Amino acid sequence: MLLSILSALHGDGWTLADVEDELQAISDRQYILTETVTPETRYRTELQEGEEVEVPYTWYVCTVTLENTDLSHLPVYIMGEEQLSRYAIFMASLGNRPDLFPGSAYVGRYTGDTTTPAYTVPPEALEDEQFAAMLAEAEKYLGYPYVWGGASPSTSFDCSGFVSWVINHSGWNVGRLGAMALCDICTPVRDPKPGDLVFFWHTYDAPYPDKPTHVGIYVGDGWMIHCGDPIQYANLNTSYWREHFYCYGRLP
Numbered sequence: 001m002l003l004s005i006l007s008a009l010h011g012d013g014w015t016l017a018d019v020e021d022e023l024q025a026i027s028d029r030q031y032i033l034t035e036t037v038t039p040e041t042r043y044r045t046e047l048q049e050g051e052e053v054e055v056p057y058t059w060y061v062c063t064v065t066l067e068n069t070d071l072s073h074l075p076v077y078i079m080g081e082e083q084l085s086r087y088a089i090f091m092a093s094l095g096n097r098p099d100l101f102p103g104s105a106y107v108g109r110y111t112g113d114t115t116t117p118a119y120t121v122p123p124e125a126l127e128d129e130q131f132a133a134m135l136a137e138a139e140k141y142l143g144y145p146y147v148w149g150g151a152s153p154s155t156s157f158d159c160s161g162f163v164s165w166v167i168n169h170s171g172w173n174v175g176r177l178g179a180m181a182l183c184d185i186c187t188p189v190r191d192p193k194p195g196d197l198v199f200f201w202h203t204y205d206a207p208y209p210d211k212p213t214h215v216g217i218y219v220g221d222g223w224m225i226h227c228g229d230p231i232q233y234a235n236l237n238t239s240y241w242r243e244h245f246y247c248y249g250r251l252p
Helices: 002-009 016-030 081-096 123-127 129-139 159-168 179-185 239-244
Strands: 031-048 051-068 187-189 197-200 214-220 223-227 231-235 245-250
Touching (some): 002 016, 129 214, 179 197, 239 245
Antiparallel strands (some): 197 214, 197 245, 223 231
């Protein structure tokens, strides 16, 4: 991932000497070290003039906290759209050098036949013209890699960026919303229909533990299309999605 970031920032190539300052800047943004010193009054027993007395003294407690920001979140803050586009390509192809990372889970993830749907939407569902438009737009991006903060085909997508793009290009105009904001504009429903959104929580360590952190588009029969890694169909009747299910929502 770090190699993808550096290569995206330096489209004409780079050496270690070229990126020393950037490596330090990336490290400074990824790792935040804080120290908090708290004084406490404690007592020790001393012998004074033949008697034991409690004598106060100051004890200092130093609490050190290291905050580690997910490295995959940094590109959106330090890159322009063209650089993010290169970054998505590097992430999808391992810099075109998968031989250097034979044990990586990314090898083969975006290659081969990544665009054949794992699920076929029933023809009757496509009679709903608005859902048919959503699905046609969503399926254009099957196989695209997950890029945190990505919100367009040129940069690839994250989960909410993907859903925002799809619905903005199939009848709505909601702008770029996160999973929580998408949930807020929806009406909760118990019996979902194709085209509704499906929300999940606790899919990562978010600062709002009682709100959704992931979103997909429900396509019927317990399936969704979503920006996992890569964009793909997923069966909701698995232990992971059942455990993290938050709600279904109907767009206005």
